[in-house]
Amino acid sequence: MSALPLNLDRLLEVQQFVYREARLQDEHDYDGWEALWADDATYWVPANGDAIDPTREMSIIFDNRSRIATRVKQLKTGKRHAQAPPSRTRRVVSNVELLADDGEELLVGANFAVYESRERGLTVWAGRSTYRLRPTGDGLLMAYKKVELVDNDRAIYTLAFLI
Amino acid sequence: MSTVDATIGWDRLIEHDRVHGSLYTDPAVYEAELERIWYRTWVFVGHVSEVPEPNDYVVKSIGPQPVIMSRDKQGEIHLLLNRCTHRANLVCDAARGNSSAFRCPYHGWTFSNTGRLLGYPFNSGYDGREAKRELGLGRVPRVEIYRGFVFGSFADDGPTLLEHLGDAREALDRLVALSPSGELDLSAGWLQHKVKANWKMLVENETDGYHPQFVHSSIFSVAKSGIGDLYGEESTALSRDLGNGHTENDLRPEFRRIDQPLGWFGTTPDRVPGYVAQLEAANGAEKARELMIDGSPHVMLFPNLFIAEIQLFVIQPLAVDETVQHVTAVQYKGSPDMNRRMLQQTIGSVGPAGFLLADDSEMYERNQRGVHARSPEWVVLKRGTHRERLDENGHVVGDATDEVPQRAIWKHYRSLMEAGS
Structure with a gap:
């Protein structure tokens, strides 16, 4: 994919959005995170490779907007045992790149590494996220987020914090 | 206790209604289980729909041993070990594929997908034919298929698969009966969810x-779900010992009482009209209605296949305190409207981020940490001992929440461990 003409303001806006999402996730600000999503959003974490068909094959997460809401509600009960207590996480998001801009949505790629500490020990999660961000009067909204874990074709531990 | 002490005996560790904590933590117990259970009894390996075409293969496992499940060009299924017979390199790298042969990258030895050694470079270095005859790939000596489910046993002889399954084979019949075509398609791929816990924690939980109501209260409270009530004090559902370590939560009494077709799946016939029409065409309206009332089984086939209504789990031990749960969605061959719903519900419920299984897995890991405490030494499995009874087929049953299944699992476990290696 060739580079877009550099629009620094746009790139900074996108970077700030991606960093804010990361912080809201790490700090378990579930309402703040849910507010980033558009009403018709899709949140996808594929398994067994990055190019599968989620309508025919198993994914780790394949949430429509209503299932994103259920995920958040479950976490907020305080009885989501896999996150009670919540994992301590901090993530680094980098290589933020504006890949396409069709006037309606921005296609954005970024790499991440998450350090998750639980009673089990320290687990490192790494991969690449692809976002479709929609500019609105109130700033950007996530219409789509796909998380490609580097080890999504292997056995992985419970992933109940927000990735 | 850090090693298996032959003078103590399994009867001292496994009683009718309690088991010793060391059975979950002792590496020597785990090593003994590999020999006496995983490399002896029938273990579920895969489904024929995972290798639909001639020369398809997929890498599966029996316990910690990787196993290549291949379909040869005649259509026969083989279970081969991934080890070159020369110097032990791996002959197969891909998780799945289509190939009539496997070539070892180290010295180029080539094996057919039936395991036969086809050849090796620089022929004159060997005395030709002898090596070729003797040096085929290692194989699982016994392979049997029931309703498309491929099982393997590393023991050269022993009970047949049907003897091992006993009355639990009906669970596979009931599962397949819900597919209008009479066939399942298990090719949606498997999630692999790892836990730091002993494999028996998982087996025991599947029919607990x-x-x-406790582990899953968070999701039951936010999503409209009737599952919790099926496992309440007032439930008419049964826990059952099916024999040979196979166990069941039989929810049919509740579904028959509620009498709503597809209620078992939390839906109604008008939402999946294509499927309902197919099921009626295949079975007649009356039988189709019965099938849609009774629903899909909830049965744990010892030691590693859990039929969880619309999902299949395969339990794979990797170490005394490490286990992988492989899980996929049940798909009825040729029923797209029902399949779409079963797949999406499965993705929501299971695997590392699943609304249900992430919490089960947290329990496994908490159990594993807890059982290391020095006191008390025992795990208590007494629930419902006073109300056990026999059903019309002579199986021990208890109330929905009773520990009949857990006692049944340990009884069979003990018989296998006492039988020695």
């Missing part, structure tokens, strides 16, 4: 009717 006591935990859902």
